Amino acid sequence: MFETVIGLEVHVQLKTKTKMFTRAPYRYGCEPNTLTDAVVWALPGALPVMNREAIMQTVKAGLIFDSEIADICKWDRKNYFYPDLPKGYQISQYDRPLCRGGTVEIELAGSARNIMGTHRKVLLNRIHLEEDVGKLTHFDQESLIDYNRAGTPLAEIVSEPDMHSVEEVFAYLKSLRMHLLYAGIADCDMEKGQMRCDANISIRPKGETKLGTKVELKNLNSISGVCNGVKYEIQRQTDLVNSGGRVVQETRRWDADKNVSLSMRSKEDAHDYRYFPDPDLMPVKISQDMRNALRAELPELPFRKQERYQAELGLPFTITSVICPEKDLADFFEACLQRNPKPKEIANLVANDLLRELSQAGDKGSLPIADSLVKPAHIAELVGLVDSGAISKPIAQDVFKKMFASGKMPAVIVREEGLTQSSNTDELEALCQKAIADNPKAVEQYKAGKEQSINALKGSVMKATQGKANPQMIDVLLKRLIK
Amino acid sequence: MSKPLYYHSAEELVALLNKKVISSVELTRAVIERTRDVEPKIGAFISVNEADALKQAEASDKRRAEGRTLGALDGIPLSPKDVLADENQPLTCASKILKDFISPYTGTVMQRLRNAGAVIWGRLNLDEFTMGSSNETSYFKPCCNPWNTECIPGGSSGGSAAAIAAGQTILALGSDTGGSIRQPAALCGIVGLKPTYGRVSRFGLAAHASSLDQIGPMTRTVADAALVMEIIAGLDPHDSTSYNAQVPVYREALKAHAHVPKKLGILKEFFGDGLAPDIRSVVEKALRFYEKQGCELIEISLPKTTLSIPVYYVIATAEASSNLARYDGIRYTHRSTKAKDGIDLYRKSREEGFGSEVKRRIILGTYVLSSGHYDAYYLRAQKVRTLIRNDFMTAFESVDAILCPTTPNPAFRRGEKLNDPLAMYLEDIYTVPVNIAGLPGISIPCGFTTNNLPVGLQIIGKPFREEEILGIAQTFEANHPFAQQTPIL
Known part of the structure; x- marks a missing residue:
């Protein structure tokens, strides 16, 4: 019997207005090569200037995951040639990353939908900042390069080899995404390349403490891609060893269309990146004041919020597991609660009625809650109307649909349509x-x-x-x- | 007028412009015509922009007539070394790989000079990517020393030094990584100032070695160097290594230090073996002059400076190997038409585009950064660098400035050292330590060898005390007006 050991390197594009080392803006989906300047093109004489916002976002991520924040971090050049890399080197952090250590709390699926699964903490190795590269598109006879993405800030979150199943990998990615979204650090849309993942996978006999030979799996472009890729690689290694073979250290590329991994390069072909401190940039000091200020900006984190809702508000897991993972929804819920302290009634309306209406309203997928015509004031008032006996629950359902469509306040709808409950x-x-x-x-x-x-x-x-x-x-x- | 316009200092010319004795167009025409006459013998320019320069001069005259001159340099021709980005101007770095490149943006120093009204005239020759001490590695053509056209002008800012010495421009800019301003200034008998690292923005300077490079003025007089510094020095948000400190009005500030008795350190190591007797006697005479002026000469020893050349060739080549990676055949450089595939495109474009000295340094730099060698070379060199700087800083506790020859030899003959890179590297032995320590250094003309070749005196100052070494330089210049002597061409 084998045990699988998995470590993930997750690249997350930070939500900043401008790029990591220049004022050129970044947005997704613009005309190719329009978000560039002398620095992005790596023209002769162009120099990098650090984006302070990106540092702050990464420190925040470190604080969320209980990492140790460096007093001083520095920038290093990672040298290699590739057409998507304009300078011939990437500015990254080699031996003095911004954040060291830390943990990511994950929740595994429970035995049923209404039962909370077990929680555990996955160990982090580090979080460092670097700049993204451009995007290549290959055709038969030529390749095109778009440098819009080149130079955007990326936080690389490196876990320890501390996961042992596809389920844990899935839970880890879900938790990372949830926490980063919560703090407004990143959007983490894998389809848009805002979150990318490489997995280091090895197997070893159960009970063995030494790590097996690892294979690095790249090109995992969606959460399902990660899961399928990791699953495939575990099976491939297991079959290989069972048939008397040995795993070789290499980098493999996941082909999601064919559902196979293919060898890209062996250990011998590994790059020598010739890291050295970037002489164009000064080391960065992170003061205690800055740390404190950023810590104060952190929101209540989703798992803690869930615990609180269950313990203090008496909400069931089926409800908290819907409301808590999404900050917008949780914020909405709390805004309702401030107006009318009826947690159960409000939670029901938000988790059931509102989400149902939102999911049916969007052109593409669910309508974002920010675009909803129903605001916390509507929900609070509607709960009040039911509570005071002014309208019945079945009528309330009807009123909800109407106010969702029109944005009118529930009391107005009730009055206009004569829906007041008869108590004569x-x-x-x-x-x-x-x-x-x-x-x-x-x-x-x-x-x-x-x-x-x-x-x-x-x-x-x-x-x-x-x-x-x-x-x-x-x-x-x-x-x-x-x- | 006894001397031609093109041999005047900028300071004199500004006065003539203000008194309406001359116009900027006349002045610009004078340097253009002078260049037409002597350029075939000198080779100071990689490209010229005669019509454009005259247009700038006309605009300047118009401003002056309307009483709205832009700044201290309005109407004065100024020529940049061809490593400084200036919008719509060529930027070749004297390399085939950039031979057709036109810069789409303007760097900080060029912007400040344009804002001050300077007439930007031509692009000056240099060693390819500033790598060399003789201006012989330029892809386009060698540049000759106006004092003896058989000899090299020094390098890498050879074009800048020669153009000033030959009267082809009024002010020039150079860049200095290991002596590239001071060494050619010395060999061509002009003034060259390398500012403290961080004093002048590097944004727009094609990088050779980022932790050593500085842009600086190359001029006929000390006052002219001060004038240019007033415009180009100061904090720049585009350069993270530029320093946030008040920029003095250098022409005023240097007065506090001129003709004032100073404690001058005489660096023992720089007067040892390898110093040409001709240079030694001229420089020692200059030292005696300072003594007569009431200065105290204090012999100092900085033994670790002797490690500067090896330290330099590790750090500079390491940084260069990385800085030059962007010239790759992909976006804006020379692109080989013979490539078989993607990797081959890099190989062939770089193979065809770079000259042999540049390739030598890229290979050296790549080697010293390679895994397994990093600690032994790069890391060690950085540690020694700190020791060298500490040595200097200790010395500055007891002296105000350090005096020494700028170069061990006068200008040598073209081709003499081209195939002996070590001999060539040693020409920078007195200038390199200044870059290693990040200090300001100025070279001023202090006499001639028996063969009538100029000799430079180097004055090394404390960090961000350019005005002090400018003052000390002016003390000498006031009594030795070498700017009045011009080569016969």
């Missing part, structure tokens, strides 16, 4: 008596002890009031009248 006792009593008279069979069954038979009577009253009757009141009236 005389009128209701008359209707209840009519229902009892019209349904003698149900009454008899109820008297015989079949409690749910009363529902037929309730339904009849509801129908007569077009849903506006207060259900609790009907219940009380019917039971009294039948006696």
Whole structure:
């Protein structure tokens, strides 16, 4: 039996306005080679100037993951030739990264959808900053280069070889993404190349403590790509060793279309990057003040928030597991709560009704919550209307749909459409008596002890009031009248 | 006028312009015509822009007539070494690999000079990518020493020094990585200042060795060097290594140091074997002059400076190997038409585009950075570099400046050392330590050898105290007006 050991190197594009070492802007999806300048093209005489924002974002990431933040970090040149690399070297951090160590808390899938899975912490080796390269597109006879992406800030988050299954890899990537999104550090859209992953994979006999020979797997362009690639590589290595072969240290490329990994280069062909400190840039000091200020900017982190919602607000896992992983949703929920402290009712509306409407409203995929016409004030008011007995729950559902479509406040909708719940006792009593008279069979069954038979009577009253009757009141009236 | 316009200092010419005795167009025409006359013998320029320069001069005259001159240099011809980026101007670095390159942007120093109204005139010759001490490695043509056209002008800023000495321009810019301003200034009998590392922005200077490079003025007089420094020095947000310190009005600030008794260190190691007797006697005479002026001459020893050349050739080549990687045949450089595939495109373009001295240094630099050699070479060189700098800083606790010859030899004959790189490297033995320590250094003309070749005196100062060495230089210049002597061409 073998144990798999996996370490991941994840590159994350930071959300900064400008590039890592120049003021040229960066946005996704622009006309090729329009987001460039002398520095990006590596013209003679161009010099890098550090983007302070990128440093701060990376320090934040380090603080989130409990890394040790360097007092002083420096920049190194990683020298190699490739057409997507304009200077012939990449500015990176070799032996003095911005962040060292740390952990990423992950949650494995529970045994059922409504059961929280186990949590564990995956060890980090380091987080460092570097600049991205351009994008090559190959054709039969030629290749085109777009330098728009060249020079954008990338944080490289390197884990220790501390994962042992595809499930852990999946949970790790999910957690990284969730935390980075939470702190506004990165968008982490793998399809847009904002998050890229290389995996180092080895196997060893169970019980062995020494690491096996590792294979580096590249070109893992989506979360499913990572999972499929890692799965394939574990199987390939296992089969190889079982059939008497030996794993060789190499870099392999994942081909997602063919679902196979192919050898790119062996250890012998590995580059000598000739790292040396970049003489164009000064070392960076990270002061205690800066660290403190950035720590103060950090939001409550999702797993802690989830614990709090469950312990203090009494929300179930099925709800917190929907609301907490997305900061926008959690913020929305908390904004509702500030207006009307009814966590369960509000959480239900947000996690069920709102998400359902949003998922059906977007042109492409779900409508972002920021674009929703329903704001926290709507939800808070709607819960209040139900709570005060002004409208019934079924009516509330209807009002929700209407306010989602129009953005009108729920009270306005209720007034305009005359949806106020009827609590007029005389009128209701008359209707209840009519229902009892019209349904003698149900009454008899109820008297015989079949409690749910009363529902037929309730339904009849509801129908007569077009849903506006207060259900609790009907219940009380019917039971009294039948006696 | 007794001397031709083109042999005046900028300071004199500004006065003539202001008094309307001459116009910028006349002045510009004078250097253009002088260049037409002597350029075939000298080879100072890689390219010229006669019509463009005259247009700039006209604009300057118009500004002056309307009473809105831009700055201290308005209307004065100034020629950059062909390593400084200036929009829509060629930027060849004297290399085949950039022979057709036109810069699409302007670097900081050129921008500041244009803002000050300078008439930017031509692009000056140099050793390819500033690698050399004789201007013989230029892809385009060698440059000759105006004092003896059989001899080299020094390098790498040979074109800048020769153009000033031959009256082909009024002010010139050089760049100095291991002596490339001071050595040719010495060999051509002009003033050349290498500022403190960080004093002048490198943004727009095609990099040779980033931790050593500085741009500096090459001029006929000390005052002219001060004038150019006033414009080009100072913090630049485009260069992270530029230093945030007040820039003095150098022409004023140097007065506090001129004709003032100073404690001058005489660096023992720089008067040892290998110093040509002719140079020694001229420089020693200059030292005696300072003594007579009331200066205290203090012999000092900085034994670690003798390690400067090996340290330099490790650090400079390492940085250069990386800095020159961008000239790759992919975007804007020479691209080979013989390449079979992608990798071959790099190989062939660089093989065809770079000259042999550049290739030698790229190979050396790549070697010293290679895994397994890094600690023994690069890391060790950096440690020794710190020791050399510390040595200098200790010396500056007891002296105000250090005096020594700029070069061990006068200008040598073309071809004499071209195939002996070690001999060539040793020509920079007195200038390299100054770059290693990041200090300011100036070379001023201090006399002639028996063969009538100029000799340079180097004055090394404390960090960011350019005004002090300019002052000490002016003390000498005031009594030895070498700028009045011009070569016969």
